[in-house]
Amino acid sequence: MLEIVELTKRYGDVTAVDGVTFRVRPGVVTGFLGPNGAGKSTTMRMILGLDKPTSGSALVNGRPYVDSRAPMRELGVLLDARNVDKGRSARNHLRALGATVGIGRTRVEDLLELVGLSDVADKSAGSFSLGMGQRLGIATALLGDPSVVMLDEPVNGLDPDGIQWIRGLLKDLAAEGRTVFVSSHLMSEMELTAEHLVVIGRGRIIADMSMDDFIASASPDRVRVVSPEAVRLREPLLALAKSVTSAEAQVLEVEGVPASIIGDLAAELGVRLHELTSISASLEEAFMELTRESVQYHGAASGHATIDGARA
Amino acid sequence: MSAVTVNERTSAPAERDLRFTRVLRSEWIKQWSLRSSAITLGATLAVMILFGVVSSLSATGSVETTGPGGGGGDPFSGSGDPLATVLAGANFGVLIVSVFGVLAGAREYGSGMIRSTMAAVPARLPVLWAKVAVLVSTLLVVAVLGVFVAYFAGNAILSSADAATAQWSDEGVVRALLGNVAYLVGLGVIGLALGLILRSIGGGLGTLIGGILFLPTLASALLPDTWDSALKYLPSNAAQSFTAVAAPETLLSAGQGAVVFALWLVVAVAGAAVAIRVRDV
Ligand SMILES: Nc1ncnc2c1ncn2[C@@H]1O[C@H](COP(=O)(O)OP(=O)(O)OP(=O)(O)O)[C@@H](O)[C@H]1O
Numbered sequence: 105m106l107e108i109v110e111l112t113k114r115y116g117d118v119t120a121v122d123g124v125t126f127r128v129r130p131g132v133v134t135g136f137l138g139p140n141g142a143g144k145s146t147t148m149r150m151i152l153g154l155d156k157p158t159s160g161s162a163l164v165n166g167r168p169y170v171d172s173r174a175p176m177r178e179l180g181v182l183l184d185a186r187n188v189d190k191g192r193s194a195r196n197h198l199r200a201l202g203a204t205v206g207i208g209r210t211r212v213e214d215l216l217e218l219v220g221l222s223d224v225a226d227k228s229a230g231s232f233s234l235g236m237g238q239r240l241g242i243a244t245a246l247l248g249d250p251s252v253v254m255l256d257e258p259v260n261g262l263d264p265d266g267i268q269w270i271r272g273l274l275k276d277l278a279a280e281g282r283t284v285f286v287s288s289h290l291m292s293e294m295e296l297t298a299e300h301l302v303v304i305g306r307g308r309i310i311a312d313m314s315m316d317d318f319i320a321s322a323s324p325d326r327v328r329v330v331s332p333e334a335v336r337l338r339e340p341l342l343a344l345a346k347s348v349t350s351a352e353a354q355v356l357e358v359e360g361v362p363a364s365i366i367g368d369l370a371a372e373l374g375v376r377l378h379e380l381t382s383i384s385a386s387l388e389e390a391f392m393e394l395t396r397e398s399v400q401y402h403g404a405a406s407g408h409a410t411i412d413g414a415r416a
Numbered sequence: 417m418s419a420v421t422v423n424e425r426t427s428a429p430a431e432r433d434l435r436f437t438r439v440l441r442s443e444w445i446k447q448w449s450l451r452s453s454a455i456t457l458g459a460t461l462a463v464m465i466l467f468g469v470v471s472s473l474s475a476t477g478s479v480e481t482t483g484p485g486g487g488g489g490d491p492f493s494g495s496g497d498p499l500a501t502v503l504a505g506a507n508f509g510v511l512i513v514s515v516f517g518v519l520a521g522a523r524e525y526g527s528g529m530i531r532s533t534m535a536a537v538p539a540r541l542p543v544l545w546a547k548v549a550v551l552v553s554t555l556l557v558v559a560v561l562g563v564f565v566a567y568f569a570g571n572a573i574l575s576s577a578d579a580a581t582a583q584w585s586d587e588g589v590v591r592a593l594l595g596n597v598a599y600l601v602g603l604g605v606i607g608l609a610l611g612l613i614l615r616s617i618g619g620g621l622g623t624l625i626g627g628i629l630f631l632p633t634l635a636s637a638l639l640p641d642t643w644d645s646a647l648k649y650l651p652s653n654a655a656q657s658f659t660a661v662a663a664p665e666t667l668l669s670a671g672q673g674a675v676v677f678a679l680w681l682v683v684a685v686a687g688a689a690v691a692i693r694v695r696d697v
């Protein structure tokens with residue numbers, strides 16, 4: 105369980121995290137979403153005590169992480185896969201960190217096998233590819249068999265096989281009753297793994313809700329109706345729906361009426377249907393909608409972009 | 417991916433508590449799992465012993481070390497002080513040990529490893545104490561071996577040629593030998609502290625080597641003599657008073673020098689402790 109209360113971090117003039125309050129519950133995967141520079145990593149560093157909050161507090165299982173008696177057992181973390189000494193082998197990296205809470209060789213070997221690095225365990229971590237480094241970071245996070253797992257963009261650099269694997273892993277971890285907190289700016293990724301969402305933009309929480317609610321709230325459901333007699337449906341639907349649009353003669357897009365009602369209505373009127381499809385908004389769209397105002401670093405729309413020195 | 421599960425089956429919860437001895441073990445593993453550690457420490461030992469031997473041979477005339485330029489600036493030509501002759505390698509040992517100490521402190525900041533370390537030990541200070549303890553125990557072994565092997569080997573060479581030796585019973589010899597050991601270990605620890613404070617290998621090395629090697633010489637050359645009373649408190653000058661058998665009159669007494677050097681050490685480590693506690697990782 106993570107409890108974040110009124111957490112704020114300022115770096116000089118920059119307010120990276122601005123009065124953030126939320127809880128991360130055990131048993132589900134909670135996605136921590138936000139565009140670049142939104143404050144995800146900063147929030148995670150404060151939870152770990154690496155950065156001291158300007159104000160507010162973060163509790164891990166009910167107390168500040170700094171006071172944890174068995175830190176690696178309590179909170180396993182992947183912040184940045186590059187946070188390793190380059191000359192040390194993967195195996196020795198895990199042994200060294202695990203040693204702080206008395207984790208021995210057997211456990212280290214198990215973790216190397218779990219993340220698929222057994223064959224390269226004696227290679228220096230500096231020689232690892234991005235994806236291999238990411239796997240080592242995940243092994244580090246799970247080393248202490250922690251009750252809370254916190255991963256900052258874990259799919260970064262993983263191949264499709266690795267992405268598939270980590271999705272399953274995250275769900276398994278949550279199913280075992282752990283608290284799983286995963287950041288990403290890839291909405292499509294979270295859509296497949298997270299049951300709960302905390303959305304952050306410019307350091308503030310924009311949304312804190314279940315995935316289903318999130319999608320529903322951000323963009324209403326639409327139904328696509330294809331019928332050779334579409335015109336006959338149009339009038340009665342207009343009375344029920346928020347909007348009815350028609351891009352082609354035989355196609356209607358209906359907003360705010362469930363497919364079941366449209367189907368029943370068509371049957372009553374004796375209108376033949378060729379297609380009746382619910383189109384729920386993708387998380388990507390929902391997210392873009394929600395964070396439109398808080399995206400700080402827009403890509404240039406045309407090829408005439410200039411680099412104005414701030415940040416790219 | 418395999419049948420391996422994330423779950424670890426440990427019985428008592430306390431089995432996975434953080435303890436200082438465990439942090440110590442972690443730092444020990446870190447030190448010895450980098451190949452450069454053994455190489456650097458081996459080099460320190462080799463340099464101290466070999467230079468002592470060569471210097472002793474050259475003092476007895478068994479080896480001609482005078483190059484075309486004559487013997488004037490030859491590091492091996494002893495000043496006539498037999499202990500200085502047999503410990504000729506210590507000056508180079510001091511350099512390598514400084515590098516080793518700074519690396520031990522700054523490396524993790526350079527690589528980002530420090531975030532992994534402090535995430536595992538959020539109390540932070542145990543990491544500092546463990547790093548100090550591992551460094552001190554390691555350098556102590558290297559310095560004792562280097563200093564005493566160089567002493568006995570050098571003395572054997574000198575006495576076989578009937579040259580003057582630094583006898584164990586001579587006044588100040590044992591103190592100077594132990595003083596050299598303490599200086600080597602102490603410098604390593606100051607290097608560690610500087611590395612942790614400055615978080616940069618270049619910055620730490622520049623500060624330490626500049627402050628230890630160049631500042632005393634530079635300052636005494638540039639500043640008027642009235643400054644000498646202040647310059648003797650510099651770490652290297654303070655150390656000279658207890659590493660040499662007979663230090664120049666202008667320096668502190670051996671006892672005073674030891675206290676002053678110890679103060680430098682304490683200030684450096686305390687500074688590192690404050691930096692580690694207060695600053696964001
Ligand atoms: N150590 C620091 N010093 C100064 N500013 C910082 C520091 N760390 C973060 N920031 C600023 O705080 C803001 C939030 O950064 P943060 O890294 O937390 O964002 P993020 O959500 O993790 O972004 P991304 O998706 O790109 O990883 C940014 O404006 C960043 O420039």
Ligand SMILES: [Mg+2]
Pocket residue numbers: 144145146256
């Ligand atoms: Mg980030």
